[in-house]
Amino acid sequence: xxxxxxxxxxxxxxxxxxxxxxxxxxxxxxxxxxxxxxxxxxxxxxxxxxxxxxxxxxxxxxxxxxxxxxxxxxxxxxxxxxxxxxxxxxxxxxxxxxxxxxxxxxxxxxxxxxxxxxxxxxxxxxxxxxxxxxxxxxxxxxxxxxxxxxxxxxxxxxxxxxxxxxxxxxxxxxxxxxxxxxxxxxxxxxxxxxxxxxxxxxxxxxxxxxxxxxxxxxxxxxxxxxxxxxxxxxxxxxxxxxxxxxxxxxxxxxxxxxxxxxxxxxxxxxxxxxxxxxxxxxxxxxxxxxxxxxxxxxxxxxxxxxxxxxxxxxxxxxxxxxxxxxxxxxxxxxxxxxxxxxxxxxxxxxxxxxxxxxxxxxxxxxxxxxxxxxxxxxxxxxxxxxxxxxxxxxxxxxxxxxxxxxxxxxxxxxxxxxxxxxxxxxxxxxxxxxxxxxxxxxxxxxxxxxxxxxxxxxxxxxxxxxxxxxxxxxxxxxxxxxxxxxxxxxxxxxxxxxxxxxxxxxxxxxxxxxxxxxxxxxxxxxxxxxxxxxxxxxxxxxxxxxxxxxxxxxxxxxxxxxxxxxxxxxxxxxxxxxxxxxxxxxxxxxxxxxxxxxxxxxxxxxxxxxxxxxxxxxxxxxxxxxxxxxxxxxxxxxxxxxxxxxxxxxxxxxxxxxxxxxxxxxxxxxxxxxxxxxxxxxxxxxxxxxxxxxxxxxxxxxxxxxx
Ligand code: SF4
Numbered sequence: 001x002x003x004x005x006x007x008x009x010x011x012x013x014x015x016x017x018x019x020x021x022x023x024x025x026x027x028x029x030x031x032x033x034x035x036x037x038x039x040x041x042x043x044x045x046x047x048x049x050x051x052x053x054x055x056x057x058x059x060x061x062x063x064x065x066x067x068x069x070x071x072x073x074x075x076x077x078x079x080x081x082x083x084x085x086x087x088x089x090x091x092x093x094x095x096x097x098x099x100x101x102x103x104x105x106x107x108x109x110x111x112x113x114x115x116x117x118x119x120x121x122x123x124x125x126x127x128x129x130x131x132x133x134x135x136x137x138x139x140x141x142x143x144x145x146x147x148x149x150x151x152x153x154x155x156x157x158x159x160x161x162x163x164x165x166x167x168x169x170x171x172x173x174x175x176x177x178x179x180x181x182x183x184x185x186x187x188x189x190x191x192x193x194x195x196x197x198x199x200x201x202x203x204x205x206x207x208x209x210x211x212x213x214x215x216x217x218x219x220x221x222x223x224x225x226x227x228x229x230x231x232x233x234x235x236x237x238x239x240x241x242x243x244x245x246x247x248x249x250x251x252x253x254x255x256x257x258x259x260x261x262x263x264x265x266x267x268x269x270x271x272x273x274x275x276x277x278x279x280x281x282x283x284x285x286x287x288x289x290x291x292x293x294x295x296x297x298x299x300x301x302x303x304x305x306x307x308x309x310x311x312x313x314x315x316x317x318x319x320x321x322x323x324x325x326x327x328x329x330x331x332x333x334x335x336x337x338x339x340x341x342x343x344x345x346x347x348x349x350x351x352x353x354x355x356x357x358x359x360x361x362x363x364x365x366x367x368x369x370x371x372x373x374x375x376x377x378x379x380x381x382x383x384x385x386x387x388x389x390x391x392x393x394x395x396x397x398x399x400x401x402x403x404x405x406x407x408x409x410x411x412x413x414x415x416x417x418x419x420x421x422x423x424x425x426x427x428x429x430x431x432x433x434x435x436x437x438x439x440x441x442x443x444x445x446x447x448x449x450x451x452x453x454x455x456x457x458x459x460x461x462x463x464x465x466x467x468x469x470x471x472x473x474x475x476x477x478x479x480x481x482x483x484x485x486x487x488x489x490x491x492x493x494x495x496x497x498x499x500x501x502x503x504x505x506x507x508x509x510x511x512x513x514x515x516x517x518x519x520x521x522x523x524x525x526x527x528x529x530x531x532x533x534x535x536x537x538x539x540x541x542x543x544x545x546x547x548x549x550x551x552x553x554x555x556x557x558x559x560x561x562x563x564x565x566x567x568x569x570x571x572x573x574x575x576x577x578x579x580x581x582x583x584x585x586x587x588x589x590x591x592x593x594x595x596x597x598x599x600x601x602x603x604x605x606x607x608x609x610x611x612x613x614x615x616x617x618x619x620x621x622x623x624x625x626x627x628x629x630x631x632x633x634x635x636x637x638x639x640x641x642x643x644x645x646x647x648x649x650x651x652x653x654x655x656x657x658x659x660x661x662x663x664x665x666x667x668x669x670x671x672x673x674x675x676x677x678x679x680x681x682x683x684x685x686x687x688x689x690x691x692x693x694x695x696x697x698x699x700x701x702x703x704x705x706x707x
Contacts, residue, residue, distance in 0.1 A: 051170060178297035206223070208294065209224050322338060334556065391690075461487055518532070583645075604669070
């Protein structure tokens with residue numbers, strides 16, 4: 001609990017962390033004996049909302065500690081003679097705008113880049129996308145959600161015609177008779193979802209978990225397929241093959257509601273099941289049990305998360321799993337469906353309204369003339385004044401490294417820690433003429449900046465967030481920002497004024513921006529037209545698509561048809577990627593490194609490392625490795641080790657765990673500097689969705705004794 005020097009009052013808020021978006025109530029209580037005038041501290045508890053049903057996990061319950069942290073940035077900083085020093089807002093914003101004006105005047109707005117985040121509210125995310133495109137006029141905007149679920153997004157669009165995290169409601173989960181969780185450690189990453197799965201198990205559901213590690217989630221499974229990292233696509237094809245072998249496909253569904261099955265079947269039948277199982281590192285009989293349980297269940301849900309998606313064939317891996325969903329007809333009915341379990345609090349909404357390089361608000365395409373015309377009409381500009389498609393987050397870093405992007409605004413992200421090949425990214429950002437970071441703290445990225453802008457935290461920032469179900473929720477501000485911190489969107493308004501574009505950025509509140517967002521999304525795939533703050537206050541949350549205020553949003557998708565032309569879903573043929581996409585291991589780099597989250601931390605740890613209660617649970621990074629692997633390397637429990645890849649090196653404390661494969665090591669992603677796992681991860685990207693291959697890096701490990 002955090003001690004704060006104010007007479008307390010109860011605060012209602014919503015967790016700033018994962019995609020469930022649990023409601024929180026903060027209650028003040030005396031710090032010690034309850035003497036009059038003494039400081040109060042807050043105790044948080046879960047409060048009922050539609051998604052979390054009143055539950056909250058340890059992250060949410062301690063989130064306010066970072067909001068009240070003494071490390072909060074209270075005024076802008078500007079670099080003078082190599083040092084960041086406090087300054088006023090005018091000086092900071094003038095410095096930013098002066099350089100931008102010169103790049104725009106030189107006819108090179110594309111040399112200015114914008115890097116957003118999946119924790120921004122829908123309003124700030126929308127405003128940032130609009131600002132980049134018609135405030136500055138650059139094509140270069142993308143966001144950290146590129147690393148979150150771009151593989152699931154591209155796969156969903158191609159298979160179903162629509163990308164929404166869950167195609168079902170959370171309340172459908174207990175009705176599922178089989179649940180297949182692939183590459184998702186819900187128990188630690190989205191803990192308040194576990195009761196939904198536990199309830200399903202109590203109702204008789206069979207739980208299958210696919211993961212190279214025996215995670216907390218895998219411990220709850222009836223069957224754990226402990227595959228070799230990078231073989232998810234191959235395993236998915238194998239599962240389809242085994243379904244076909246037993247004649248468990250849903251012929252009627254395939255014929256009535258899909259296309260492309262014959263090619264998918266032909267390729268699955270070309271597979272040698274024994275060889276495929278061996279390459280995946282799973283017993284063939286276990287794979288057969290999984291295929292049988294999933295396909296023959298009356299109702300079944302299949303979910304993926306970053307374990308499947310963060311690979312250089314992540315798009316392909318998800319599509320192959322969607323083949324399994326379609327071949328068995330396990331979608332579009334209560335208790336059935338596919339779900340990509342979003343990681344970030346607003347990972348869903350953050351990508352719907354213009355932060356992605358290729359999308360305009362409402363999931364409109366930046367390359368489609370009609371879509372461009374719609375956005376242009378809402379924004380009051382000619383369609384051809386909206387720049388074209390930009391590049392993905394890591395591709396932007398490459399442009400920065402090449403000197404083609406000279407100035408970068410980072411809002412709500414810490415790319416020095418979160419990008420793969422972090423050493424390269426740090427070098428790239430060091431080459432910028434101007435790096436501007438808007439954040440709560442002096443993060444690893446902010447420390448490199450020329451200008452740092454203090455912004456509001458979740459307790460101070462009003463706005464909507466869209467949870468993993470596609471349910472839009474309103475988070476009210478509980479208090480004003482501390483010091484001189486501003487809302488993110490207010491920073492953009494002030495910059496627009498300095499660029500003489502203020503007429504396009506007149507909205508002076510989150511609600512006014514949301515009203516414009518409603519118009520911008522109207523008729524798009526992610527249609528928010530029927531959702532208002534008033535409605536959200538009354539109803540608690542509304543699913544998109546919701547085209548009018550008279551309609552309920554759609555929780556369960558694809559009951560009648562898919563969102564593709566003709567209403568049919570599309571099977572994927574198996575491609576080369578189906579053969580696996582791992583980094584090559586050899587004598588020099590014999591182990592595969594995979595990364596992920598732990599219960600107490602979130603993303604790069606910029607916030608959770610500043611919460612004493614969370615930091616004390618995991619103070620430093622660790623490398624999980626099998627005891628036999630450790631013995632072979634002479635590594636003992638708790639000693640520091642060096643992990644070296646072809647890209648770079650990081651250090652962590654060895655943690656022995658017989659629940660991980662012997663050929664695999666795991667490190668969390670929440671620490672920067674020398675402990676940053678992304679110093680080692682590789683820069684190759686998925687060719688379709690541009691997702692980096694975070695989950696498969698060949699490494700060698702050695703003890704750091706005396707070094
Ligand atoms: Fe809920 Fe996720 Fe926050 Fe935990 S981290 S309280 S599960 S929203």
